[in-house]
Amino acid sequence: MGSTGGRRERLRAETTAEIKQVALKLMASDGPDAITLRAIAREMGMTANAIYGYFATRDDLVTTLIKEVYTALADAVDTAWAGTPAAPPAERIQTWAHAFRDWALANPEGFRLIYGDPVPGYLAPEGGAAPDAAHRVCTGIAGLADAAWPHAEHLYAHSAFEWSDFDGALLDEIRPAFPGLPPAGVALALRIWGRLHGLVSLEIYGHLRTQTVSPGKLFQEELAQLVRSLGIEPEDT
Known part of the structure; x- marks a missing residue:
């Protein structure tokens, strides 16, 4: 159980870090208005609903x-x-x-x-x-x-x-x-x-x-x- 919980936390931390990296990459390539959760989800191959589990807004x-x-x-x-x-x-x-x-x-x-x-x-x-x-x-x-x-x-x-x-x-x-x-x-x-x-x-x-x-x-x-x-x-x- 502890191993499963630790793996889940690690995966969440990795995904959170990737979301932030993608946000900065989008801003660098397309300007600050390119930072949207939908755009980030699309870039990462996630659903829009899934990304809201990491950042509410x-x-x-x-x-x-x-x-x-x-x-x-x-x-x-x-x-x-x-x-x-x-x-x-x-x-x-x-x-x-x-x-x-x-x-x-x-x-x-x-x-x-x-x-x-x-x-x-x-x-x-x-x-x-x-x-x-x-x-x-x-x-x-x-x-x-x-x-x-x-x-x-x-x-x-x-x-x-x-x-x-x-x-x-x-x-x-x-x-x-x-x-x-x-x-x-x-x-x-x-x-x-x-x-x-x-x-x-x-x-x-x-x-x-x-x-x-x-x-x-x-x-x-x-x-x-x-x-x-x-x-x-x-x-x-």
């Missing part, structure tokens, strides 16, 4: 996907950051940035799910699909600015940003973690994020293919310039 599936994908990204960048506790700020920032790009390149469908076009009609649960993971990534980005701030303060201290310029929920995440980071530092964190995210997005969506055969070199150069804009010299990586 399409939104349940999308929420599960977003939570798992976002958590995997948060784990990747947190691990990279935690691995350089005593390193110079430039090395820590570059390590985090490379971890972000490496994860995105290894998981392009997941990147598009959490940072690309929204799934049409999807209603996230209250508080978001992956609030903990989103908090971790957001805090990590602020950590980049906080690490650089002692070197960058003289460059950005006269910024006109005030606390009222930022969303309250964002400040609720950042200010307790980095109490010494002023409004100008929060704005700097957003600019850092924009530069890193922008170039990686262009690469993931294929917009650099006709412009360069060395997107990694382009990212490396952009990252070096980013670090210099923070008042510190980049590390050789």
Whole structure:
């Protein structure tokens, strides 16, 4: 009886994993509106009714996907950051940035799910699909600015940003973690994020293919310039 139950659980886990893989594949090939339980069932050779035994609704599936994908990204960048506790700020920032790009390149469908076009009609649960993971990534980005701030303060201290310029929920995440980071530092964190995210997005969506055969070199150069804009010299990586 135990053997039968274990086999049943294993088969269910395997089918659940395949459903999620097929959903991401459909999104990658046909866009976010291609994620439907019927389409997934058809792709897997299942009946529509059978797949509802794994996910009651399409939104349940999308929420599960977003939570798992976002958590995997948060784990990747947190691990990279935690691995350089005593390193110079430039090395820590570059390590985090490379971890972000490496994860995105290894998981392009997941990147598009959490940072690309929204799934049409999807209603996230209250508080978001992956609030903990989103908090971790957001805090990590602020950590980049906080690490650089002692070197960058003289460059950005006269910024006109005030606390009222930022969303309250964002400040609720950042200010307790980095109490010494002023409004100008929060704005700097957003600019850092924009530069890193922008170039990686262009690469993931294929917009650099006709412009360069060395997107990694382009990212490396952009990252070096980013670090210099923070008042510190980049590390050789």
